[in-house]
Amino acid sequence: MIGIVVVSHSRALATAAVGMATEMVADGKRPSIVVAAGLDETTFGTDAVAVSEAIAAADSADGVLVLLDLGSAVLSAELALEFIDPEVAARVRLTSAPLVEGLVAAAVTASSGASLEAVAAEAERGLLGKQEHLGDGPASAEPAAVEAGQSVEVVVSNQHGLHARPAARLVGLVNGFDARVTVTDVDTGHGPVDAGSLSMVATLNAIRGHLLRFTADGPEADAALAAIQELATENFGDDEPARFPARLSAPTDGDNGGSGLDVAYGPAVLASGIVDVDGYVAGDNESARLEAAVEAVAEELRRLRDASPDLAGIFEAQLALLTDRQQLKEIREVLDRGASAVNVWQLVYDRLAERFEALHDAYQRERAQDVRAVRDRVLRHLTGTTEDSPIEVETEQPAILVVPELDAATAAMLDGHRFAGVAVRAAGATGHGVIVARSRGIPLITGIGDVDVPAGAVVAFDARKGSFEVDPVVEQVRATIAERVAEQEQAAAEAELPAVTVDGRTVAVLVNVGTVQDALAVRGADGSGLVRTELLFGERRTAPTVAEQVEAFRAVAAALPGKPITIRTWDVGGDKPLPFLPQEPEANPFLGERGLRAFRRQPELLRDQLEAVRQIAAEIPVHVMFPMVTTADEVAWALDELGPRPEGLKVGIMIEVPAAALRVATLTTDLDFVSIGTNDLTQYITATDRTNPAVAALADGLDPAVLQLIDHVVRNAGVPVGVCGDLASNPQAAVILAALGVHELSTIAPQVPLVKARLREADLRLIDTAAVLAARDGDQVRALL
Amino acid sequence: MIDKFAAWLRDSAQVLHDNAAYLTELDSAIGDADHGANLDRGFGAVVAVLDETSFGSVDELLKKAGMTLVSKVGGASGPLYGTFFLRFGTALAGAELTPVSIGEGLRAGVGGILARGKAELGDKTMYDAWAPALDAYDAVVASGGDLEAALTAAAEAAAKGRDATVPLEARKGRASYLGERSVGHQDPGATSTTLLLESAARTLA
Structure with a gap:
C-alpha cells in the first residue's frame, strides 16, 4: 500500500484533514499518513527537512503520494526530494490535487x-464532484450559462x-453564428462542452448511434440549432463513400497526381518529420x-482546402x-508570461495529440496525426524552416x-511529376494523408x-x-510497372x-454493398x-x-438489374453498433453478442428483416x-425464424468463426451456400485485434493457416x-481463392474489374495450392504468387 | 575568510531583525504578512548556530546556514534562501576564494532560487533584485574591480531592481492571487535580497 504525506503551513489544518480522510477508511486498511505541517503547533510555515523526514516515515515500496497546500509547501516539498535517497525520491509523487478533497480520495483509493x-489520478480528480455539482468546473464554466437556452437532439x-x-464541420458552423452552443453526449453523459472548440468536441468521443444534445443561447441561437440539425442529417458532412476513394481513371486535369499504380521506384527523398527547433x-x-505563424499556416490550409474540393473536409x-x-486561449495565457512560442505550441499540441491517441476508436486515434x-x-x-521542406526538393527523376x-497537406501538395510515390514508415490505412494520396x-x-x-x-x-x-533491379521494376x-x-x-x-x-465476381451508391458505382459485378x-x-x-427494408433492397437490386443480391441479416456488435439495437458494453465485444448471437434473446428485429427478405424474394x-x-443449433434456430422459404430464395451462413469452418459439413445440411468472411476469420484464427x-x-x-481453413471449408x-x-x-x-475452389468472390466496388482481369489471366492449373498451403507464412505465400 | 562570511550572516540577521516590521508591512500589502517575521526567525536561528558551532570551511558554514533557513523560516523564502546558501556553499567547496569564484558561487545560488521558484524576470520576485545584481557584480569583476567594488555595485543594482518591482504585477507566490492589485507595491523578497547584498558589501570585502 502506498504511503501519504500531508504538507501544510498549519499543523492543525493537516491534522484535521487527516482525521476527515481516515474516517472514510476502516481501521485495518488505513494507509500510512504522515503530517509535515507548521513550524510548531501554532506557527504557520513549512520545513523541507521535516517533509523529507515525513516522506521517509511514510515510505513504502509502492511509493509515496505527497499532498500540499500552497506556496512554500510546494517549494519545501520539492526541496525535500533533494534531501532524500534518490531511490526513494524516484517513487515519491507530489500532486497538485486539492488538499482536503484530494486527501480523502487518496486515502480511500490507497486503502x-x-x-x-x-491514487494520484483519483486525488487529482478530487474537485470534480464539487465542480459538477456547482457547475463551475473549468470545462463547464462557460457552458453553465447556456443551460437556459433551447436544445435540439441529433x-x-x-x-x-x-x-x-x-x-x-460542426465547430466551423457553430462559430459562424452569434450564439453560444454547448453539446452533451446523452448516451455517455459527457459534457456539456463548448461546441465551438474542436478539442472539446472531438475528444467528447461521440460514436455512431450516440444521441447529442445541443443547447444554445444568444441572438442567433435558433438559427445555429437549425443549422446543426441540418448538418447532422448530412452526417456532419462526412461523405462515407469518399472515405476510401480509389480510382482507376487517370487523375483529373490540373491535379499533378500520380500514376494510380501500386508500384513505383525512384531516388529516396527522406523527411525526418522532426522540426528542428534548437535554433x-x-x-x-x-x-x-505565434499569431503570424498560425495565420500563415491557416492561409496555406485554406488554399489547399479551396484547391481540392474532394479533400476540403480534411483541411477544414x-x-x-x-x-x-480553447487551445489558443491556453497558449496565449502562457505566452503572455514570457514563455517561448515554440515550446508552448509544441507542448500544447503534443498534449492534444495524446488526447486523441487515448481515444477508443482506432480511426479516431489516427487523427492524432x-x-x-x-x-x-x-x-x-x-523556426523559418519552411524552405527546407523535403517536398520542395528538386530531383532529376521522379x-x-x-x-x-504522411500528413494530408504533404500528400495534397506532392507534385506527381516530381514524386513517383510515397513510402510511409508507420502502418495504418486510414490516415488522412494516406486517403489523400490514394485519391x-x-x-x-x-x-x-x-x-x-x-x-x-x-x-x-x-x-x-x-x-x-x-x-532494386530497375529493369524488373519497370517491367512490373508496364504490366x-x-x-x-x-x-x-473489359469490366x-x-x-x-x-x-x-x-x-463469379460480385460487389460488397454498404450503400446503394456502391451498387450504382460498380462496373462488371455479377451481383x-x-x-x-x-x-x-x-x-x-x-x-x-418491413416496407422500408423492402424498398432499400429493391433499390440495390435495381442498380444490379437481373443479378442476385445476397442480403446479410443485421450484423451488429464488435466494432459495429446498430443505433436501434442498444447493447450493453462488453469486456470483449469481438467475442460477445455479435451477429446472429445478438438476436437470440430479442429476435423481433431479425423477424422483421426476414419478412422483408421473403417479400423481396x-x-x-x-x-x-x-x-x-x-x-x-444456431443454424436450426435461424432457419426456424425464417420459416417457409419462397421459391428461389437461397439461404446460407457466413463462415467467420473457426469452429463453424471446422464443422462446416454439419452446418450446411439445410443450406444452399456459405460465404467466408475472411476479415473476422483471420482475426479469430490469429487471435489478433485488427484495430x-x-x-x-x-x-x-494470406497466412497459410487462414488459407488451410478456407481449403477445409471448400472441401467439406x-x-x-x-x-x-x-x-x-x-x-x-483472388486467384489463390479460385484455385482453392472458391466459387464466388465478392469485392469492394472499385476492385471488381481488377479482380476479374486478374482471374482472366490466371491458369488455375498452374497454381501450386499444396505449396501455398504448406508455406511458412503470409510472406512466403506472396512470394509464391 | 570564514570570519567574514560569519560576519555577513550575523550582520544580515541584525539588519533583517531591524527591518522585520518593514518587510512584514510590505508583505501584508500583497502577501501573507510574514516575510519579516519569517526571515528574522530564520536568520536568528542561523546566528544561534554560529554561536554554538565552529566551522572548518566557508562551504560548510554556508551549507549549515542554508539547512537552518530551510527548517526555520517557514514561508517560501525558507526553501528559496535555503537553496541559495546550500548551492552557494557547494559551489565554493574546495575553491580558492576570489572575486571570480565568489561571483560564480552567487550565480549558482541564484540558479537554485530559480530552479526552486521557477520565477522569471519581471514576475515581481526576489529574482528581480538578484538578476541585475549578478550582472553588475560580473561587470565590475570583468573590468578588474575588487570584491568590495563588485559587491557594492551588486547591492546598488539590486536596489534598482527592487524599486522596479513596484509597478509590476505579481506572477508568483501568494501575491499572484492579487493579480493587478499587486501593482504599486514593492516586492518584499526583492527588498530582503537587497538588504542581504548591502550587508555583504559592508562585511564580506
Missing part, C-alpha cells in the same frame, strides 16, 4: 491497494462517430510571432485544429518520398518500418506484394466480360455477394419498417445469409462457397 498512479450517424473531420530564440513578443479539420479557441501535422507546420513557420507518417492516385506503401534508407538511394516498392527494396499499366487499362476496358480463367473456370444491411440504414435511430433473385454462426496497430500485422489474410461444405472478406478484393489472393 484498496491501488497503485501510486491510480443522432451521430457517421461510421466513425464525431471524429475530427465532422467535428470540424529558436524567444523574443519579446512571442504572442505576435486541420484548420479547426489550428484555430481551436492531423494534430501533429498542424503542430509541425506551425513550428516550421516559427523520387520516392520516405516519411515517418490522387499517388503510388503508396505504408508500414515499411524503420528500414535503413540512405538519402538519394534508388528505392522501389510494390504495395500489392507488400515489398520495399533499396537498390500494371496494361492491366489497369485492360481491366477498365463487363465474365471472369473466365485460362483453364476455363468461370468465377452483390454481400449487402451490409446494418450500413444501409446506418443513419436511422429507429428500426426501419418474390420479386427478384435474392440470397439471405446469417452472420457470426458457431453451432448447428490494434501493435498487433494488426499478425492479422494477415457440400455447397457452393463464396468469400466476401477483404481477401477477395486483392487480385492476387
Whole structure:
C-alpha cells in the first residue's frame, strides 16, 4: 500500500484533514499518513527537512503520494526530494490535487491497494464532484450559462462517430453564428462542452448511434440549432463513400497526381518529420510571432482546402485544429508570461495529440496525426524552416518520398511529376494523408518500418506484394510497372466480360454493398455477394419498417438489374453498433453478442428483416445469409425464424468463426451456400485485434493457416462457397481463392474489374495450392504468387 | 575568510531583525504578512548556530546556514534562501576564494532560487533584485574591480531592481492571487535580497 504525506503551513489544518480522510477508511486498511505541517503547533510555515523526514516515515515500496497546500509547501516539498535517497525520491509523487478533497480520495483509493498512479489520478480528480455539482468546473464554466437556452437532439450517424473531420464541420458552423452552443453526449453523459472548440468536441468521443444534445443561447441561437440539425442529417458532412476513394481513371486535369499504380521506384527523398527547433530564440513578443505563424499556416490550409474540393473536409479539420479557441486561449495565457512560442505550441499540441491517441476508436486515434501535422507546420513557420521542406526538393527523376507518417497537406501538395510515390514508415490505412494520396492516385506503401534508407538511394516498392527494396533491379521494376499499366487499362476496358480463367473456370465476381451508391458505382459485378444491411440504414435511430427494408433492397437490386443480391441479416456488435439495437458494453465485444448471437434473446428485429427478405424474394433473385454462426443449433434456430422459404430464395451462413469452418459439413445440411468472411476469420484464427496497430500485422489474410481453413471449408461444405472478406478484393489472393475452389468472390466496388482481369489471366492449373498451403507464412505465400 | 562570511550572516540577521516590521508591512500589502517575521526567525536561528558551532570551511558554514533557513523560516523564502546558501556553499567547496569564484558561487545560488521558484524576470520576485545584481557584480569583476567594488555595485543594482518591482504585477507566490492589485507595491523578497547584498558589501570585502 502506498504511503501519504500531508504538507501544510498549519499543523492543525493537516491534522484535521487527516482525521476527515481516515474516517472514510476502516481501521485495518488505513494507509500510512504522515503530517509535515507548521513550524510548531501554532506557527504557520513549512520545513523541507521535516517533509523529507515525513516522506521517509511514510515510505513504502509502492511509493509515496505527497499532498500540499500552497506556496512554500510546494517549494519545501520539492526541496525535500533533494534531501532524500534518490531511490526513494524516484517513487515519491507530489500532486497538485486539492488538499482536503484530494486527501480523502487518496486515502480511500490507497486503502484498496491501488497503485501510486491510480491514487494520484483519483486525488487529482478530487474537485470534480464539487465542480459538477456547482457547475463551475473549468470545462463547464462557460457552458453553465447556456443551460437556459433551447436544445435540439441529433443522432451521430457517421461510421466513425464525431471524429475530427465532422467535428470540424460542426465547430466551423457553430462559430459562424452569434450564439453560444454547448453539446452533451446523452448516451455517455459527457459534457456539456463548448461546441465551438474542436478539442472539446472531438475528444467528447461521440460514436455512431450516440444521441447529442445541443443547447444554445444568444441572438442567433435558433438559427445555429437549425443549422446543426441540418448538418447532422448530412452526417456532419462526412461523405462515407469518399472515405476510401480509389480510382482507376487517370487523375483529373490540373491535379499533378500520380500514376494510380501500386508500384513505383525512384531516388529516396527522406523527411525526418522532426522540426528542428534548437535554433529558436524567444523574443519579446512571442504572442505576435505565434499569431503570424498560425495565420500563415491557416492561409496555406485554406488554399489547399479551396484547391481540392474532394479533400476540403480534411483541411477544414486541420484548420479547426489550428484555430481551436480553447487551445489558443491556453497558449496565449502562457505566452503572455514570457514563455517561448515554440515550446508552448509544441507542448500544447503534443498534449492534444495524446488526447486523441487515448481515444477508443482506432480511426479516431489516427487523427492524432492531423494534430501533429498542424503542430509541425506551425513550428516550421516559427523556426523559418519552411524552405527546407523535403517536398520542395528538386530531383532529376521522379523520387520516392520516405516519411515517418504522411500528413494530408504533404500528400495534397506532392507534385506527381516530381514524386513517383510515397513510402510511409508507420502502418495504418486510414490516415488522412494516406486517403489523400490514394485519391490522387499517388503510388503508396505504408508500414515499411524503420528500414535503413540512405538519402538519394534508388528505392522501389510494390504495395500489392507488400515489398520495399533499396537498390532494386530497375529493369524488373519497370517491367512490373508496364504490366500494371496494361492491366489497369485492360481491366477498365473489359469490366463487363465474365471472369473466365485460362483453364476455363468461370468465377463469379460480385460487389460488397454498404450503400446503394456502391451498387450504382460498380462496373462488371455479377451481383452483390454481400449487402451490409446494418450500413444501409446506418443513419436511422429507429428500426426501419418491413416496407422500408423492402424498398432499400429493391433499390440495390435495381442498380444490379437481373443479378442476385445476397442480403446479410443485421450484423451488429464488435466494432459495429446498430443505433436501434442498444447493447450493453462488453469486456470483449469481438467475442460477445455479435451477429446472429445478438438476436437470440430479442429476435423481433431479425423477424422483421426476414419478412422483408421473403417479400423481396418474390420479386427478384435474392440470397439471405446469417452472420457470426458457431453451432448447428444456431443454424436450426435461424432457419426456424425464417420459416417457409419462397421459391428461389437461397439461404446460407457466413463462415467467420473457426469452429463453424471446422464443422462446416454439419452446418450446411439445410443450406444452399456459405460465404467466408475472411476479415473476422483471420482475426479469430490469429487471435489478433485488427484495430490494434501493435498487433494488426499478425492479422494477415494470406497466412497459410487462414488459407488451410478456407481449403477445409471448400472441401467439406457440400455447397457452393463464396468469400466476401477483404481477401477477395486483392487480385492476387483472388486467384489463390479460385484455385482453392472458391466459387464466388465478392469485392469492394472499385476492385471488381481488377479482380476479374486478374482471374482472366490466371491458369488455375498452374497454381501450386499444396505449396501455398504448406508455406511458412503470409510472406512466403506472396512470394509464391 | 570564514570570519567574514560569519560576519555577513550575523550582520544580515541584525539588519533583517531591524527591518522585520518593514518587510512584514510590505508583505501584508500583497502577501501573507510574514516575510519579516519569517526571515528574522530564520536568520536568528542561523546566528544561534554560529554561536554554538565552529566551522572548518566557508562551504560548510554556508551549507549549515542554508539547512537552518530551510527548517526555520517557514514561508517560501525558507526553501528559496535555503537553496541559495546550500548551492552557494557547494559551489565554493574546495575553491580558492576570489572575486571570480565568489561571483560564480552567487550565480549558482541564484540558479537554485530559480530552479526552486521557477520565477522569471519581471514576475515581481526576489529574482528581480538578484538578476541585475549578478550582472553588475560580473561587470565590475570583468573590468578588474575588487570584491568590495563588485559587491557594492551588486547591492546598488539590486536596489534598482527592487524599486522596479513596484509597478509590476505579481506572477508568483501568494501575491499572484492579487493579480493587478499587486501593482504599486514593492516586492518584499526583492527588498530582503537587497538588504542581504548591502550587508555583504559592508562585511564580506
